[in-house]
Amino acid sequence: MQNLYVQKSQLSGTLHLPASKSHTMRALLFATLAEGTSVIHNPLPSPDTEAMIMACQQLGAKITHANNQLTVIGTSGNLKKPQSTIDAGNSGQVLRFIACLAGLQPGRVDITGDHSICHSRPVKPLLSALNQLGLTAQSIHKNNHPPISIQGSFTSSHAELDGSDSQPVSGLLMAAAFRDQITTHLTVSNPGETPWVLLTIDWLQRLGFTVEQSNFHQYAITGKKTIPAFNYTVPSDISAMAFPLVAALITQSTLTLSNIDLNDPQGDKAILDIVQRMGAQLTIDAEQKTVTTHPSPSLHGITIDINHCIDTLPILSVLGCFAQGTTQITGATIARFKESNRIEAMHTELSKMGADITVTDDGLIIRPTPLRAANVDSHHDHRIAMACAVAGLALSEQSVIKDTDCIAKSFPNFAQSFKQINANISLV
Structure with missing residues (x-):
């Protein structure tokens, strides 16, 4: 069983996403x-x-x-x-x-x-x-x-x-x-x-x-x-894009994500529209198949029905912690029946980091409050593990995400890929 150790980072460069x-x-x-x-x-x-x-x-x-x-x-x-x-x-x-x-x-x-x-x-x-x-x-x-x-x-x-x-x-x-x-x-x-x-x-x-x-x-x-x-x-996995995308936004980094085919029907490309609604500054080049983030200091909370992109619940709950105003995630009932109960899992782990987060029947309500580093658990769920790791990249002290072997399910070499964009991350 391997753990991830992460702390505050300034990301840069270009990241190539894994296959879908x-x-x-x-x-x-x-x-x-x-x-x-x-x-x-x-x-x-x-x-x-x-x-x-x-x-x-x-x-x-x-x-x-x-x-x-x-x-x-x-x-x-x-x-x-x-x-x-x-x-x-x-x-x-x-x-x-x-x-x-x-x-x-x-x-x-x-x-x-x-x-x-x-x-x-x-x-x-x-x-x-x-x-x-x-x-x-x-x-x-x-x-x-x-x-x-x-x-x-x-x-x-x-x-x-x-x-x-x-x-x-x-x-x-x-x-x-x-x-x-x-x-x-x-x-x-x-x-x-x-x-x-x-x-x-x-x-x-x-x-x-x-x-x-x-x-x-x-x-x-x-x-x-x-x-x-x-x-x-096989094209790149647009679902995997969400993690470096949000990591760059909450660390105020300029980062390019490559080989993203926006004509592909993968549903999680909706996250690009969602983060832009929250105030993210992006350059999207459909011809070159790239998305570039820019420092976005004015992120604000919104209400998001994520039924059409249900796998984004963990990472959007992290983004909500760094936005001004309330973020409400709705339409997520089916997220209770994934690799873990993702609604409860994100409530549990982000609460350890100091988040003001409330469970609802079909999602989460997140109100802004400073987060702190913590030891958190993956719940044997690749998306929970990666979302918690991303949160830790914006925090000064070291966070530990336990039991992260599950990340290999969708993002092999996650830690190595993030190291290549200057993340302060290690896998032990």
Whole structure:
């Protein structure tokens, strides 16, 4: 178990972001279902990626990893029955996406995960939808949490589900795309995290599928047996951009973030609009794919509905501590069911740093007050760990963020990358 030690820094230079986890995971799934050999360049090296690779291999894909690329020999849509339980590790995407793909083969598929997956990730809406589509899907311990089992093949063409979490919707759309000549209809209540559904739809459309959707409540997609293999280069992770972006703002630094494709449908690019509403001074060059921060001494609090960019809750709660006036984060209920209960986790850890922070039903209220260095806990959550580390970069005394191995989930070499932009940070 490694800890991060951070204290006041003045950042400068250019930071290159890691590859997108969301794109890496979808590329692996579609390559597994494709006919022929696909090549995925610049995949994110992550425990989640490794869990997805192993799951796809258990379903019949042949995958090799060398020279910063994944070579995937697909199954031509003929998934095989896994010979053992699939372990999703700490990945909600592996859990939910693979559960949906299980319906494309007739055997039983069991899926488990780590403590967080099996205790913090409810699966009732997903299992209900899979059962409506003709499968026998259940929580093995009858507690609406993993481990889960899925047996049988899709026989029905309509399901209704709660869409507060986008991953079941994305997983069902991806599975429906490979039901040969069958049109599947989904009816979704409480649609949330919709940019991530749009990311899935963008993938499907680029692969030749037609997806009809009405206000994120109704979907229809007609499937094919398989798709041709493809070559794909994974873009930078815009979700990871939030951490150096806010670090630069709260340390009054000039910093350039590179290789940011603002045409990419990743939802967390909304943070650029949010911080500018709070008074951040940015230079955004879409042609050069760069974002440059400038000293912004007049940051002010606002009300932010973050349902469309839910993963920004930890880092925006940090930014709120350095803004004048009250910052209120709303629309974040689903953040209670991520790698940790992120609402409670940020309340707990920022309170240790002296924050005036209050929990609400769907978010947080942050009022300005000087923060102080502290020893804080990651809650085994990569975004909590990175957000707390960023807060420490603006404080004179040393802060310690404990148990930060989890950062590798989305931002490998986080400490090294920040050192390269002159952060006072060490990993021990």
